[in-house]
Amino acid sequence: MADTSITTSAFNDGYIAEQFEAYRADPSSVDESWRQFFRLAAQFAGGSGATVASAAAGDPDLPRLAAAAASLAQNIRIFGHLAVPLDPLGTSPLGAAELTPEYHNILAADLVRVPASSLGYADPRFRTAADVISMLRRRYSSRLALEVMHLPDETERLWFRTILREEQLTRPLSSVEKVDLLKRLTQVDGLERFLGRAYQGKKRFSIEGTDALVPMLDSAITEASAQGTTQVVVGMAHRGRLNVLTNFMGKPYEALFSEFEGRHGAAPDSETGDVKYHMGYKGSRALPSGAHVDLTLVPNPSHLEFANPVINGVARARQRLGGTTLARDPKSVLTICVHGDAAFIGEGVVAETFNMSRLRGFEVGGTLHIIANNQVGFTTDPIDARSTHYASDLAKGFDVPIVHVNADDAEACVMAVRIAIAYRTRFGKDFLIDLVGYRRWGHNETDEPLFTQPELYARVKAHPTPRQVWGARLVKEGVMTKADVDAIDTDFAKQLEVIFDQVRKQENAHDEHLPNRPAPSPVDTSVPADRLRALNEALLDWPTDLAVNPRLAKTLERRRDGLAKSIDWGHAEALAFGSLIQDGVHVRLTGQDVERGTFSHRQAVLHDANTGRNYTALQHVPGAKATMEIANSPLSETAVMGFEYGFSTAAPDTLVCWEAQFGDFANVAAPIIDQFLVADRAKWHQDSGLTLLLPHGYEGQGPEHSSARLERFLQQCAEGNMTVAYPSTPAQYFHLLRRQALRSSRRPMVLMQPKSMLRLPDAMSGIDDLANAQFQSVIDDATTAGREANVTRLVVCSGKIYHEIRAANPGEHVALVRIEELYPWPNTAIGAVIDRYPNLTDVVWTQEEPKNMGAWTFAEPRLRMATGNVLTLRYAGRPERASPAEGYEASHKADQARIIAEALAPVSSPVASKGKKASAAR
Numbered sequence: 001m002a003d004t005s006i007t008t009s010a011f012n013d014g015y016i017a018e019q020f021e022a023y024r025a026d027p028s029s030v031d032e033s034w035r036q037f038f039r040l041a042a043q044f045a046g047g048s049g050a051t052v053a054s055a056a057a058g059d060p061d062l063p064r065l066a067a068a069a070a071s072l073a074q075n076i077r078i079f080g081h082l083a084v085p086l087d088p089l090g091t092s093p094l095g096a097a098e099l100t101p102e103y104h105n106i107l108a109a110d111l112v113r114v115p116a117s118s119l120g121y122a123d124p125r126f127r128t129a130a131d132v133i134s135m136l137r138r139r140y141s142s143r144l145a146l147e148v149m150h151l152p153d154e155t156e157r158l159w160f161r162t163i164l165r166e167e168q169l170t171r172p173l174s175s176v177e178k179v180d181l182l183k184r185l186t187q188v189d190g191l192e193r194f195l196g197r198a199y200q201g202k203k204r205f206s207i208e209g210t211d212a213l214v215p216m217l218d219s220a221i222t223e224a225s226a227q228g229t230t231q232v233v234v235g236m237a238h239r240g241r242l243n244v245l246t247n248f249m250g251k252p253y254e255a256l257f258s259e260f261e262g263r264h265g266a267a268p269d270s271e272t273g274d275v276k277y278h279m280g281y282k283g284s285r286a287l288p289s290g291a292h293v294d295l296t297l298v299p300n301p302s303h304l305e306f307a308n309p310v311i312n313g314v315a316r317a318r319q320r321l322g323g324t325t326l327a328r329d330p331k332s333v334l335t336i337c338v339h340g341d342a343a344f345i346g347e348g349v350v351a352e353t354f355n356m357s358r359l360r361g362f363e364v365g366g367t368l369h370i371i372a373n374n375q376v377g378f379t380t381d382p383i384d385a386r387s388t389h390y391a392s393d394l395a396k397g398f399d400v401p402i403v404h405v406n407a408d409d410a411e412a413c414v415m416a417v418r419i420a421i422a423y424r425t426r427f428g429k430d431f432l433i434d435l436v437g438y439r440r441w442g443h444n445e446t447d448e449p450l451f452t453q454p455e456l457y458a459r460v461k462a463h464p465t466p467r468q469v470w471g472a473r474l475v476k477e478g479v480m481t482k483a484d485v486d487a488i489d490t491d492f493a494k495q496l497e498v499i500f501d502q503v504r505k506q507e508n509a510h511d512e513h514l515p516n517r518p519a520p521s522p523v524d525t526s527v528p529a530d531r532l533r534a535l536n537e538a539l540l541d542w543p544t545d546l547a548v549n550p551r552l553a554k555t556l557e558r559r560r561d562g563l564a565k566s567i568d569w570g571h572a573e574a575l576a577f578g579s580l581i582q583d584g585v586h587v588r589l590t591g592q593d594v595e596r597g598t599f600s601h602r603q604a605v606l607h608d609a610n611t612g613r614n615y616t617a618l619q620h621v622p623g624a625k626a627t628m629e630i631a632n633s634p635l636s637e638t639a640v641m642g643f644e645y646g647f648s649t650a651a652p653d654t655l656v657c658w659e660a661q662f663g664d665f666a667n668v669a670a671p672i673i674d675q676f677l678v679a680d681r682a683k684w685h686q687d688s689g690l691t692l693l694l695p696h697g698y699e700g701q702g703p704e705h706s707s708a709r710l711e712r713f714l715q716q717c718a719e720g721n722m723t724v725a726y727p728s729t730p731a732q733y734f735h736l737l738r739r740q741a742l743r744s745s746r747r748p749m750v751l752m753q754p755k756s757m758l759r760l761p762d763a764m765s766g767i768d769d770l771a772n773a774q775f776q777s778v779i780d781d782a783t784t785a786g787r788e789a790n791v792t793r794l795v796v797c798s799g800k801i802y803h804e805i806r807a808a809n810p811g812e813h814v815a816l817v818r819i820e821e822l823y824p825w826p827n828t829a830i831g832a833v834i835d836r837y838p839n840l841t842d843v844v845w846t847q848e849e850p851k852n853m854g855a856w857t858f859a860e861p862r863l864r865m866a867t868g869n870v871l872t873l874r875y876a877g878r879p880e881r882a883s884p885a886e887g888y889e890a891s892h893k894a895d896q897a898r899i900i901a902e903a904l905a906p907v908s909s910p911v912a913s914k915g916k917k918a919s920a921a922r
Ligand SMILES: Cc1ncc(C[n+]2csc(CCOP(=O)(O)OP(=O)(O)O)c2C)c(N)n1
Pocket: 239, 302, 303, 304, 339, 340, 341, 342, 343, 344, 372, 374, 376, 377, 378, 439, 443
């Protein structure tokens, strides 16, 4: 028992009073700084009956002490998070010298000498700086580790101070809420334990250790719904996904058990499915408020974090108000992105997506990010996984507020979500919660974590589950008895048992209804000439007070009288977009510098030379039933393409196009192409109509400005999964765009796009080609009419090289044929062309690309089939090469000339016997 002349009433702050009580009862029970504090406090207020603060009034040292106390206070706001015990397994927080009074040249005991008013606190609850500091430690350094001082906007920093002061968002849960939370944690934990028993050794990527994630998601939809959110789009990886799918999304336990039994719903043969922890789900939640929230968990590939941009694209599409306006309601759709701690910092797509979060063409009103931080990635410890202290540090660079929270403190986890949603509502920006927990088992349930993390896993094994931790707390608080806690657990286990028994007895899969697709049907893509003329005028009709750059105005003016035979690529595209908008199809185009067009060929957005005001004619199309959204993207491919993919899955009413600066750069987005675009129908019964515009062609611009890697797309073509085309005229491009937008069956379209061909006079189209034609998958040689019998050779090619061969004047014996659509391979149309020439002897596939690239390896077996193996099939193109194109201009020119010469060179010994028809062998 300490001998002291002051009583507890000398302290205003409850926390200090508590410490004082402990000190009085047993001085050794508090640490030395407290002992010192209370000794000095006694000197000030001893015996006077006054509080310590009032006793300190008139102190000559006050200015110095007040400055030091203020500095300490501010440092707690900045660095308080470093002292929060975040690890459920007990690792000590890093701490910071700045959090100690001594660092600021003040003793803890001296804080009582500083009136709270000198720190700007007029509230009577705080009399001394000690009260204030104690309060700040509670707010910034006890349960929620708030990192907001990096936010550049002062309004935001002040907002955080205000909400913490008002304590609405950090209020404790009511008793009813506490019990509900226990029930939820019981479902989360109970399901995992049940699966662990029933399906021992099967991968489930258990959530255990970060169980609070599910009640946090619950809390997010409740809070967001109160702010007008009606839809939530979630993206997450494998960890805890089965739990989220069922307990949060509402997928029936029956369906999950049925999948564990190895059954799956009926699907076409081509839909080969995916593992259960990649599958998406659409659900709906009725909230106690009476509101409904639609929930979408997007399917995702194994590729960690690549679903991040996709969910934002989905949300952006769903936030649109529709009609002829570009207006959106960002509050209506909330995106939630759950990350892994190792993947978050490691995968660049995360940074790309953050960077897009506030850009005009991509913002969605703020994403709630939660790092399900289990402090390990597969077998890799944080020390080998990142160069930063926190798993979340990447987000700081994007002005995102961050709260770290201990996953065992389920109540604090809910508080963090309340703050996050309030912040999104107020500022429309991303927010990140770093949920620090652990992983109860190995990376998956067949892994032995003791091999690689023996010390960590000794601690994990000894640690109670989040449900047990929370249950024990409720018992301690007297909210419920231990027996009540156990009963909730037993009841839930029984429920699962009953469902499991039923599923075991069934033979069929739980019926997950797959929506039917409309059957593909041909569409008329032509647009009457009169309509095109009127549209053309309207597109050139910018406001008279818009000071368009005179050179640009002159170029565009050429479009006015250019409908006869000089419609170039950009012109045809504008007419396609404009006519679609009149037809009620929205158009969205993004990519780097798309507003102008990499090659200055689009000029869709005009800039006033004096005011910088913008004008987009496609947003003022007469008779528009839809609208045009066009936006320059940040310098990134992966996340932008992922975003557009997501958008297109959610917007069947929109032609969504993404354009690469040069087609070569699309390979940066390989996971979006391979894992989403190409395979989504087969894996997830999901469709997108995304169009990729990829400039491609050999013009001597070097290894990285020549090839969109056509071969890679063709290699992935199967089961009608996409269109791959290399059109050779603006009219063909026009019809392809319109066909893609108007047809009922939606699959991605990959277009090799021109560069030098953009304005090539020979490649221009006329209004007739738009008004009275359709897309032709194969274009036969029109110049051979009447001399078919003279033709002995077919030179077959795609895209730009056609114009170069034509310019080289192929002889009488040559028919120059273009394959405009490579996939689906136009077998019938090619057969018809071959049959037209009775005396063919050889076919020469001609391409600019090296032999191991381009379309050759794809086309060769198909052409052999088409020629019935009767005609000689030759290759004219670059030899096999490691680099797709020459960097040396002279080499490029030489190769280009050689290819054309070889395509047209006489063959020394024709092999096909005259009269034998290819069609007979076909
Ligand atoms: C792009 C990519 N690289 C590698 C992997 C293989 N992989 C699957 S899970 C995993 C560890 C992920 O760790 P973390 O992000 O912390 O998530 P956790 O499993 O711990 O929840 C790895 C490396 C992958 N799925 N995707």
